[in-house]
Structures are given as C-alpha cells and as structure tokens.
Amino acid sequence: MSLVTVTDAEVVYRRGRQLVRAVAGASLSVERGEVVGLVGESGCGKSTLAKAVLGLVPLESGSVEFEGRPVQPLGRGAREQGLRGMQMVFQDPYSSLNPRRRVGDQVADGIELGAGRRLDAAGRRRRVGELLERVGLPTDFARRFPHEFSGGQRQRIAIARALAAEPRLIVADEAISALDVSAQASIANLLASLAADLDVGLLFISHDLGIVRQLSDRIAVMYLGKVVETGPADTVWGSPAHPYARALIGAIPSLEAGRLPDDLPGDVPDPAAPPTGCRFHPRCPRAFAPCPTSEPSLLAVEPGHAAACHLHTHADAPASDTVVSAPRGGA
Amino acid sequence: MRTLRRVLSPAGADAGRSPWSRPLAVVGAVVIVLWVLVALAAPLLAPHDPNAQDFARLQPPGGDTLLGTDGLGRDVLSRILYGTRITLPLAVLLVVLATTVGTVLGAVAGYFGRWADTVVMRLADLVFAFPGIILAMAAAAALGPGLRNAVLALTVVMWPSYARVVRSMLLGLREAEFVSATRLLGASARRTLVVDLRPNVAGPVLVLAALEVGNAVLLLSGLSFLGLGAQPPDAEWGAMVSEGARNFDAWWIGVFPGLAILTVVLAFNFLGDTLRDALDPRTARALGGTP
C-alpha cells in the first residue's frame, strides 16, 4: 500500500461563472521514503494538486488516500489525528511563519498538535532544540521572531515545524524557488536527506526540472491539470516519453556556453477553457490526427514509466527516433 | 512603550523608522501627556469651582477669570480643565467598546466568511448608510440623555469601521500560509483565531484604536454640541462650544473649549499618523523608495 494515493483527482475552482478545472483528473502515488518530484509550468495545477493531497481544497471527484484512509477536506474543526502525518513546506518562507510568534512556539505547535505529545515546558524546549538542530539551526534561535532570519533559515524553521509533527509525508510546494541559488541547494539537500533518514515520503513540487531530477526518485510531469508523464527520474530526464516533458527539458538553459535553449511556442492555455482532445496538442510539434479529438490516458510505456500520449498507442503515429533518444538532438 | 515598539516593529521591521524619531509624534505625545496630567490634577490646577456660578456673567478674558466667564458666571478656564475628566475617559471608553465589538465581529466575519461575513458586513453597511444623528438621537431619547448613553450610541456608529479593518486583515491572514500550516498541524479554527491570529491583529488594532481616540473626542463633543450628549452642569467641551455659538459677542465661551478639543484631537492625530506610517505595510513599502 502506498503512503498516499491520488486517483483521478479533480479540483474545480469557481471564477465568476466560469469553472476552472485546475486539476482535471490526476493520479499520483508516493511511497514511504520516496521522493516524488512534480513539475510543470506555472498554472498547470501543481499547487492545487498538493492542496488536494493535504485536503486543503475539496475534491470534485476522484479520491485521495493517506495510509489507506480517505483524506477529509480540512473544515472548521481540528484535523483528525491520523491525517496530521501529512505536513507541508510552503513556497514563501516569509508568509509561512507567523511574524508575531516566537519561532520556538511555532515549532512547539507541531509537537503538541501535530504529534500530539504533551510535554512539560522543559521537555518541549528540549524537543524544539533537537528539531532546530536537526534542520541545522542553533537551539537558541527558538526565542527569536521570524523577521530576524534569512529566507533559507526561515525555510529550515518551517521544516522543523513540519518535522515536529512526526510526519510520514511532507509536501514541499516550491519550497526552494524563493531562495538564493546557494540556499536552494542546501534546503533541497536537507529535504532529501530527511526523507531518506526518517523514511518520510516527500512530494517535491517545483518548476525547476533540473533540481527535481537531481533529488527525486520519481518525477511526475503535469500539464494543464493532468499528469502527462511519470517515471523514474533519470528515465524521464533521459528519455522523456511525452513531447511536453521533452520540450520542458529542452528549454532548460545548460551551462554549455552559447547554446540557446529550445523554444516551445505558445503559452499554457487558460484552464477554464482547455483545448479539446490532448490538452497539449496546439503546442505539440508532433501532433497528429487523433490528438485534437481524443484525450490520451496515462499508460505505461515501459515498467514504472507512463505517459499520456497518442504517440505511444497509435500504430500510425509519425515515427521518430528522437522519442527515446537524447532530448537535445534537435538543438 | 516597549511593547508598543515591539508591536510596531517586527513584521515590516526594516521599513518604518521609529515613530519617536519624528517631531510630530513627540509633540503629539507630549500634548496628550499634558492633557492627561490636567485631567488628573484638575482640582489642583483649576483656579475655581467649575460649576460655581460665582462670577459676573459673560466677563471677557482677563482679570480674575483668565478665559472669561460663561452665561451662568462660571469660570471658563476651570470648566475647560475639568472638561478633560469628562471627555478623555469617555473617548477612551468609547474606543474600547467600539474596538471590542468591531474586532470580535470583524474577526468572525473575516475568518469564518460565508453567512457570518454576509450578516456582519450587511449590518456594517446598515450603520454606514444610517444617519448617525438619528441613531444617537434615538439612543439619547430611549436610554435617557447623557454622555454615557451617547457613548453607547456612538459605539453602534463606530464599530463597523473596526470590523471592516479587522475583517480585511483576517481575509488576508486567513489565506496566509502560516495559518494553513497550523491547521495542518491540527489546530482548530478557534485555536487558530485565538493563538495564531490574535497577535497579528492585536497590534494594528491597538494602534488604530489609539489613533481613534481623537475621532472619538470629535464625535462625542459633536453630539454634546447638538445637545444630545453631556448633561448640565457637566463641563463638556462640545456643550461649551454650543453655548458659545449662541452669542458671538461672548466669543470666549466657545472658542477656548473648541481649541481644547482641537489640541487634543490634533495631538492624537499627530501621534497616530506617525504610528500609522510605521505600521501600515503599504505606506511602509512606499517608503522603500523611488526617484
């Protein structure tokens, strides 16, 4: 049994009279100790999917199960204890900590509420200290306020708070994208090592495929509310099965001097009015007959590697040797 | 003072300069302190009994009565000094009441949203759209006239502004990631509101309330001016201005108490405006700089 399983989840926002299907039937799973990277362009529904996993937004259809129990949307009351094993690290280290409460108190919330441990003041202080050290901060930071810290330090504190709840799953939504390059590396490392050491599942969301690939065991690529490809990190990176994943990888500027990244024309369409058929077809360089009309489903290309693309299911797909070869071939 | 500074500083720490480095704030604070001292020491400072009708009527300023006497032969200066004991505490009381009611309702509206929000905000609209004078009048008539009832009436008039501020603050805070974070940790909505959000709202609301004392003085003295507030023989400033407005020849009866109101309100506004600058992240951000 997976730690968390998302099956055909659908999340709909209301924007005036328009319905925005921000997540339009996405499936995903995360195992204990596994790092799953979720990538995709801005607005494709990554955050929404993350929120759906945690029950921060209600599902329109589909299901999310955590350790076998269905995730209830977070309502007025307190979250049931079993679900407190899911924690989140947010994008903005400035707004994810309460500016008016001491760092230690906020971490202590995690101990008391999240893990449900009733400790005396000294015990709590000790535990907070441990947690801060675990994320690489001195113990005496507990008495300070968030504004005294840099972005990276804040993110560590947020991680400490999440850890305090003794989670089995951590969802990190763009947890490093607001940070400096060098801080990014250290926070990413911290998250990945925690996942390994504590046997925690990590859903790592980022638009930076480079980092995701480096950290994750598996990658899921999202486009316009759907997961279009999932597979082992290096497989997806090395031989992307979906033209979108390919384009995404190709667009990353490399450190090889003078090489301009590949251009993918067009923008992500408005999720309120998605294209028919395959959602990617208007931008797809390899679109063919069935793409505008029929929506491909996520099917295994090889064991553990699945893609939602007609190219793999239709015999009459235009042949291309580049599908499984190096993505930069066309540059 | 320490707490005030703390309240003001954290979030936008690097933005605002300390309000105490601004001369206006200092002037305001000094004037307020002076008036508070006057209120405390009125019996010592006042040269005469404020209600004794001992003097010749309508004496112009000078002589034994520094600021002249009113239509009943009372010493205007003494009445102004004693007036602090009516105006200041009641203004504070009014602000406290309005803030409490407004904050609670605003918090409920902002945090719970939906029908609670609708109900509270419609009520606020109602008050905004309702002529305050009629409300005050009705309260004065229903509860019996008097400043205490005027305070109650004005509470009804004033709470919506706080409710709106608190609501809009909470609308933002509710979506803040740190709230989601504690909710995920298992905090109930009530705990979130009380433990997490209270300190965030309390600071700005306290400051806002502090600045509103000036406004409260204006409202209260306005009601008294209309005859719906202070009861004789109380030496209330607005009521004194109202008496002065009857006879332009005896200008001193109304002009001096009006100046007293002006200085008190101005002092609160001097202080408040500077505090607001230090507080309001929008202004603070604007202070960040451009050509």
Place this chain on the structure above:
Amino acid sequence: MSAPVADPVAAPADRRETARRGAGLGGFLLRRGGAGILLVLGITLVAFVLTHVVPGDPAAAALGQRAIEDPATVAAFRAQYGLDDPLWRQYVTYLANLVHGDLGISQQTRRPVLTDLGDYLPPTIELALVAIVISLVLGVTLGTLAALYRDRWPDQLIRVVSLAGVSVPTFWLALTASLIFSVRLGWFSSTGQLDPGYPRSPEVTGLLLVDSLLDNDPFTFQMALHHILLPACVLAAYTVGLITRFTRASVLEVLGNDYVRAAHAKGLPRRTVILRHVLRPALVPIITVSGLAFGSLLSGTVLVESIFSWPGLGQYAYKSSLALDLPAVMGVSITVAVVYVVINLVVDVLYGVIDPRIRLS
C-alpha cells in the same frame, strides 16, 4: 457628525472582487439594486423600530401646547398618521406606500415627506458637492505634493495642515469662521443661500449654482457662490485633510511600483509621469475615501447648517429626529441610504473608468 471612515485601503480589493464576480453590467446593476433595496428595507426597519421604542410622542411635538390637550385634535392627528394601528401594521402600511413612492406626510411640516426632501436635499447636496470639489482639488494637489517632496519641508507642512483639517471640530470651525470671516471681516455672508428676498433661478436641478448657470444668470451664480463658500470650506476642512493624507499614501505607494520606474526609464517628462502614470492608479483608493467622505459630509451638515442658516437636509434631519417625526425620519434615513448606495455605485463605476482591469465588459 463626521461619520467614521472605514478602511478605504481595504475597500478597493473588496470591490474588485465584487466587480469581477459580476457577469456583465446588467447582472452587476441587478445585484447592486437588490442589495440596495435590502439595505433600504433594513434602514426603514431600524428607523421604524428606533422611533417607536423612543418614549416620546410625536403628537406632543407636532401639536401646540393647547391643541395637545384637545382630545379631538389629538385623535385627528393620530388617525391621520395611523399612530393607533399596531406597530407591524404601521410598518406594512409604510412599506406599501413606499412602493408607490409615497413616503408619508411629515408631522412637523405637514407636507409630503417627498416634497420636503425635494426642498431640503438639493441645498445639502449642493453644499456637499462644493465641499467635495474643494476637498478633491486641494486634497489631491496637496497630497501629491507631499508625496513628491516626501520628508522634506513641504511634506511636513502639508502633513500638519492636513492633520489639523481632520482634527478640527467642524461645529467649532463653523462658529469661528463665521465669527472671523463674516462678523469681523464681513467677507462672506453666512446666512442662507442668497441675499434676502432674492428670487431663485428657475429650478432645473435644484442646485442653485447649476440652475443659475443654466439660466444664464452669472449675477445669481456669483451671489450663490458668495453664500456657499464659507460653509462649504468649513465642511471641507475634514475631507481635505482626509483626502490629502490618502493621496499622499496612495501616491507614495504607486511611486514604489516598477511601472513608474519604467516610465521614468522611458525618459518621459516628470510631469507626464506624475499625471499619467502615477495619479491615475493612485486615484483608486482616493475615490474610495472620497465616496466615504461624501457620506460623512452629508452628516457633517447636521452640525454646520444651522449656524449658516442653510435650509438643508441636516437641519431637517435634526429637527425631525428631535420631534420624533416618524415619516420624516424614515424619509431622511431612506434618502441617506439611497445616497450611500448611489455613491457606492458611482465609486464602482469610476473604478471601472480608471482601471481597465475592473472595467465591466
């Protein structure tokens, strides 16, 4: 009484939200109309209950000392105003009449409340309009100057002036201004709208300044201006301060935006940048406060009108509420509510005019 001003900074976002939610102008107006009707209903209910729980008797105020002791006269009076019906029935009757545009008869003036309002509202609106124009012109100019000279002496000076504006008790200012400018210096008249016995221009809008211009009568216009200036300035003191402060904050905030920097980077003249790129977005919160300020001006007239013998709604409201003149009180309340709704509507429309993002398609 200057009604407390709500947090105008928070408001635009709310409005944007509401405006966006709307689907088209029709739906928007419909929703606004519905909300307005609800508001008016609420107002009538509150006014109704308030004026009834008050332990006075309107007959006592409306009838003379002798007539009040004459049972026949009192009975006729009570019958005429339906005061003997049960409360709920009085309310239902009132609402039924209201639907037909009948606001009842004032017990004080014995005229239809609608007629009274037709007489008293225009002078007040005129006063408030002149005041708001003064406030906007002065406030926006001073506020912009203050923002541009941030922390230098013009800013400090303007700050003191604007704070003085919001701190000065209107009723006292009315008294002092009248004492100085009218009694001592004789520069302004502080009695009524025109010189005694001077005929009003033919009524078109009810606003003397406008009507006299429509009548092509600059002399009357000049006279009306001479009479309105002092009370309008007194009334405007508070709003000038308010608008100055908001303009300053708003302009400062806009100045911090990248697009202003971008405009400077394009080499546009300073004036163009300020007028075109800065003031326009800065106007959004200013419009909100001005809307609210207009409301507070209307209630401020209660304090000012009697000193200047201005025949407006403020005096009418004051007198009718003292006299527990129920139909008049209800009429005033409804009028103020309608003005409130209209102002909000105007403010919303202005948002659309200024900000294409909010513009209704």
Place this chain on the structure above:
Amino acid sequence: NPAPKTSTGSGTAGAAASKPLVVDTVFVLKSADPARNYEPTGNIVARALYDTLVTFKGADLKTPVPSVATSWKQSADGLTWTFALDKNAKFSDGSDITADDVVFSLDRVQRVKGNPSFLADGLTVTATDPDTVEVKTASYDPALLGKLASPSLGVVNSKAAKAAGASDAEDAATADKAEDAFAKASMGSGPYVLESFGLSTEVVLKANPSYWGATKPTYQRVVIRNVDAAQQKNNVEKGESSLALDLSPDQVASVGSGAVSSSVPSQYTFYLFTNANPSVNTWTANPDFQEAVRRGIDYSGLLELAGKGSRRADGMVPVQFAGSLPEGQGPTYDADAAKAALAKSGYDGTPIEVSFPSDLTQNGVSFTDMSTRIAADLNKIGIKTELKGAPVATVLELARGGKQQVGVWLWGPDFPDSSNYLAFGPGGIVGGKRVNWTAGSDPQLETVMKQAATEKDESKRAALMEEFQKGLNAGPVMSLIQPAQVFLASKDLKNLSYNLVWTVNVAELG
C-alpha cells in the same frame, strides 16, 4: 457684465426706497394656511396676509379695534356676538368680503382640526345677512374677541379657497386639500399678499396694491427669513436685515451704531412645578418641600440670566394681561425660610430629578441655563438635584404623563386673555395632568377658578385672577420669570411695537 434681476426690485442694488423690509427670525413655521397655522412666525405672516374680524393696534391687547368688522355687540347673556362687516372690505383679488367668507373661514378653522382649532371650538357662526355675522359661544367666553383677533382666524376668500380645495364641511380634517394652495398664493384681504413661501428659508410678502384699509403699508416688500439667532445681530448691524426677533438681552448689551435695541417683557412665563403625586416622588408632593423650593430659588439670579427687559413673574399671568399679579406679590427668595421648610419636610437627601426641554431656547434664555441655575440654587439650600434634559418631544410626553418630579417649562398665551392660565389650577390641563394636582385637592381655589371663568365684569374678573394666582403661589406650580422680547432694528425703522399674538405687525412698520 451681468445686471442683477430688476423685475422684482430687489437684490443688492436696490434704491433705499424700494429696499425690502428684512426680518430675521428663527423660523417656527409650519403652514401658510391660517387655519392650520399656530406658530409665532406663521402669525407674523398671517397677520400681514389675512385680516381678522377684530384686531389690536400696536402693543395693546386690552382694546380690540375694528378690522373686517366695523362694530360688534354682545347679547345680554354674553353668549351671542353680532359683527357688522365693513362694506369696503375687499380681498386682494378685488372681490368683496361677505359674511359667508367669515362663516367659511371660522368653520374651517374649527373643522380642519389643526393646531388653532381650539380657538374656534364651540363657536356657532352664522351669516344673518351679507354684511352681518353672528357668533354664538357654547359658554360664556370672556376671551372671545381676543381669540377672534388671532391671525389664525383670519378671513379667507372662500371662493378662491374652495376652488383650491378648501372645505369647511364636518369632514374638513380629511376633505380639505388647500394647504398647499395657501403656500402658493394668499387668499386674504390683508395689507400684503404672498410672493413666495419657503418653509425653512424665507417668506416674501409684497404690498397688496388694492388694499382696502385706511393706512397702506410703507414697505413694498417684506422678507421674513430664517436665520440662526447668533447671526441675526450681525445681519442687522451690517444693514443686511432691518429687524431681528430672536436675540438675547446678552447679545444686545452693546450694539453697533446703525442699530437700536429695545426690550420688553415677552408673553412667555417660565414656570416650575413639583409633582404633587407622592407615588411619583414623596418629597415633591410634600407641601413643606414645595415651600422650600419656592423660597429657595433666587429669582433675581434668574432675572439676571434672562437679561434686561425680563421681569419676575409674580404669578403665571403675564404683566400685559388684566389680572396679572402686581409686582412684589409673588413669593420671594429667602434661603433661611427655605432651609427651615426643608428641614420641616424631613427631606433625606434623595436626589430630585429636574426635567427640562434641552433643545428649547426662548427669547435667548435657554432652559439648560435656567435649569442649571435653579439646580444650583436648590443645591445651596440642601436639595440634591439631578438635571434631566431631553428634547421637547420626549420630555413633554413625560410631563403630560405626569411623571416628572420637577419640571421646568414655559407657557405662552394661546389667546390674549388671562383665562388662559386657569389651566394651571388643580385639575387643569397643566395643574391636573402634569403636576398631578388633582381636582378636589384645593376646593377653595377651585371655587375661585370657577368664578373667574364665568365672571363677566372685567375688573372683578381681574381681581379673581389675582386671587387665583395667590392660591397657585401656595401650591406646586411656581411661576419664575417673564423673559424679555428683544428687538434689534436698524435705526430708520419706525413704529416698532411688540404684540403678544403676532410679535410684530409688519404693516405698521415705517
């Protein structure tokens, strides 16, 4: 360059001769319809627009003089009056005044149930011929002529009025629709006709070009305008207005050179009562306590407040009327006597509520000041007070319910006759209802009242009224002062006199 409107002969640039008479007053005005008007400002207007059967000249209220009626006589039983109408009398539209017009006018006043209706209550008016009117009263009414002089009973052009929707039928209270019409054009025979009527701004009158009376008014135009009391002085001093009616004696303590002030006692009596019902308050119902109050008020201090021209009201009846108590006969201030009386009453220091109408100022004397001073006086002799001011509508309701412990009020005469003041006796509309001085509680005084109401001989009646007031002065009703009516007029205004009923007759001014 624009020229001011000249058609109306007004504006800022009028020649001195055509300058209108501008009267500044705080409007107490509800209607242009005489049958519905009963307020001071309305009386000024109605006096100028509508002639009555009889009237008064100048300040005098004791001798009625002919107006529409040239002569009248009283029947032996005193119940029937016959008036012979002036044959020359004409309405402003040129038509003759007939007896039918008079009958219509008086019937209408009675039946529209307006504020002045009580003036015509119980009258049966008939036209015996086109120039004779007969008025029957239900009971003997010594005040009839005075009442008939009230501008509310002015003679209305019945044809024009009926055309405008007026009715004198029994159901006139609902059937009469002419009130608006009266605000558009006057339908009377007075020295002036209505030019414009603004309920809260100004009333403009212009001289009736075909006025039938002997003396034509001097001013071609009269503007009566609503001006805040504080501003009136300034307006007269600057020459913007000719006459101010609402100044306080304080304001005219010094006046500029262009203006003259005069003050005389007004028609109003300020009084105080202590509730005679022990269940409302045991102390105020206690005669010794009442005595303490009566002797404890420093009347000279109140007079000082009311200023020059005001007068101690020894009894309730104002000095202008026959039957007013001669000076010095009222109760006097004596702190020691008051303290003794208070001690005798056993007063225990419970605060006594002193109610007053807080929004009322009469002749520049505010009830707030007056009550504050009284409270201070009472405090001096040892009575604790609590001042309770409230708007008239509220506080009057309490008073009429007899719930005020101590009330400070004023009374203005409804018609120029002392019989008005019988209301203050036990069981009267004031004495009974407000003071809870119930009928039967002072039989001796009540006998005097009955006699005074029916006595036909004027001097005997006056004596009875004096006796009545002496009785009052021993009871719970205490007359305080008569404030001063102050006039501030421009120097060139002549023939100014104060009439209790209509304040000033603008047609008399020269």
Place this chain on the structure above:
Amino acid sequence: MSTVPVTGAASDTGAEPLVRAEGLRVVLPGGLVPVDGVDLVVRPGEVVGVAGESGSGKTLTALSLFGLLPHGARTEGRLEVGGRDVLRMRDRELRSLRGNELAMVFQDPMTSLHPMLTVGRQVTEHLRHHRRVGRRAARERAAELLRQVRIPDPDRTLDAYPHQLSGGMRQRAAIAVALACSPRLLVADEPTTALDVTVQAGILRLLDRLRREEGVGILLITHDLGVMSALTDRLAVMYAGRVVETGPTAELLAAPRHPYTRGLLDSLPSTDHESESAAGAEGAAHAPGRRRSLTAIPGSAPRLGSVPAGCPFHPRCAHARPSCAQDRPALLPLSGTRRELACPVDPFAGAGPATARGTAPPDHDTERSRS
C-alpha cells in the same frame, strides 16, 4: 579601487563603449553602500552579464545607469553612457537619454507595464515624446515592433491592456516598449526570472536576435548562470555589492577562479545529459538512496549593513586566510587571460573545471558575436 585596465578592456572589438563604469558606488541615505566599486564596459552588439545572488546590488547597478536610484541615494565614481558623464547630467539631459539611447526591461512584466494604459500607448508614448512622431506613424511603428518581438496579431494587442496578455507576451511587449526608440543599449534586469522555462527560451532567443541583427548592446542581469552561458559574451560576478570575478563567459564558467563563483556553480543541479546518462540507463526505478545531493555554499549572503570587512566572502570561504578578513581584495587582471579576479588567494589557479562540469568548450563565442 582598481586602477588597472577596467573590465572588458581586453575585449578585442575596437568600438566605442556604450557604457563605461569605473568604481561605481551607490550610497543609500543611511550610509549603506549596496554597490561598492563596480567596473563595467558594454560595447555595441555585445551581451555583458552581471550575475550574483539576491541583494548583491545587481538592480541598483542597472538603475544607476538611468539615474533612477531610490529616493535619497547617491552615485559615486565614473559613469559614462555614450561617452557622456551621466552623473553630472541635468535631469533634462538624462531624460532625453533614457528610453532613447538607453532602455530597460524589468524583471516582472506584471508590474513593469502600467496596468491602466494600453500596450499601444506604452509602446508609443516615449516614441512620440523623444522622436516627435505623429500618432499614426507611432502606431505603425508600434505594430512593427510587436511583430518584431513575435507577438501574434499586433494590431489587436496594441489596444489590449497588459492584464489581457499572458506572461510571455507581456515580457515581449515590455521589450517592444524598450525597443521603441531603437536604443543602442538595452539593460535587462532579470528579464526571464518570472517566466516559465519554455517561455524563457523564447525571450532569450529574441534577445539574441536583437543583438545579432540590430547590434544592440545588452547588459543582462540575472542570477541564472544557465541563462548567462546561453547569451552573454562576458560576465561579471557580483557578491555583496562588489564584482569578484569577470571574464569571457565560456572561460569563466568552465574554469571559475573565485571560490564564490565556483561554489555557485557547484550548487547548481547538473543539466548535462550525457554525463548522467550512464547512471540513468541503469534504469532501476524506486531505488531510494540513489539521489544525488547538491553542493551548497555554507552560510548565507551578508545583509546590507553587515558586510564583513576585508573580502566579503571570507566567512563562507573554505580557502580563506587570516589576511582575507583584513584586506579588501582588488579586482586584478589574471595574466594570460582576459579575466579579472578579486581574490589574492586564488585557490583554483590552474585547477580544472568545477566539479561535474565538462571541459571548457572551445572559445566560439567571439565567433558568434562577430557573425
């Protein structure tokens, strides 16, 4: 301050520099110095990059070229644009320079375009001001510009408001605004940071074409070294308001000499497909522990106002010596190269490329910049 030949002096093009900054300092009202001695040269057709972490002073450096520093801030040193001294210019002169010879593209197209004015207006207003062209001509030029930056349907876009465009289109529009008066120098402050990578690629291609086809000189500011290597000819790396290392991009990235530059490169995830493909080919999915970790620079960048004395990087530097804490290192040319370095220790002198980095590619950038 450096007295040796300024940055880029070694550039072999003889063209007159568009910008020349020497010892540029920005002093804020509080006395803080966010930009402390920056030397820069940009020539026509050349793309010069300024890299550095957040707060290192990149934006302020760019803004100082325009005289658009924050309220109360002061500029010191020498700063010439088109041979004229900007620091001594009057406001009028400066304004005639801005938008005309010198144009700027900001980081966030959401905020740098005026939300209440149409795109057309924003493209044409300074054109009409500087060039005194008529309304119609300006509009035609604007449409042409939009076409040039590859905006589909230029005519409709001219009448659109920024919020009606997507992020990529908005940035293209912003570039069109910058190009309206055919400036000779374009300053682009993180022009792609706010955009998705797929959109970024398009913008980078657009900038590249501009430089090649129009000969526009570009000062490109970004913290993304990948973007730098794609586009720039020369690169300056800033740390805490100072330039710590400069040189031709390819050379510099291939063999960084300053410990900070090297740390920066090491902390980046590898994007090099081939070097990883062997590992990837093993193909065993779900194998925890297979993850690679990144190498981070210890500590965090100093805050303005608490910049350490001496070499600002020394507290985080593994190679620091005691002298690093005292003496402020000058930016000195490295002999035999076209590079300059502000590190007296120079621990990587002669060392190979940074970890996980392939060998330095052949020096083909000059070839491209001449094409």
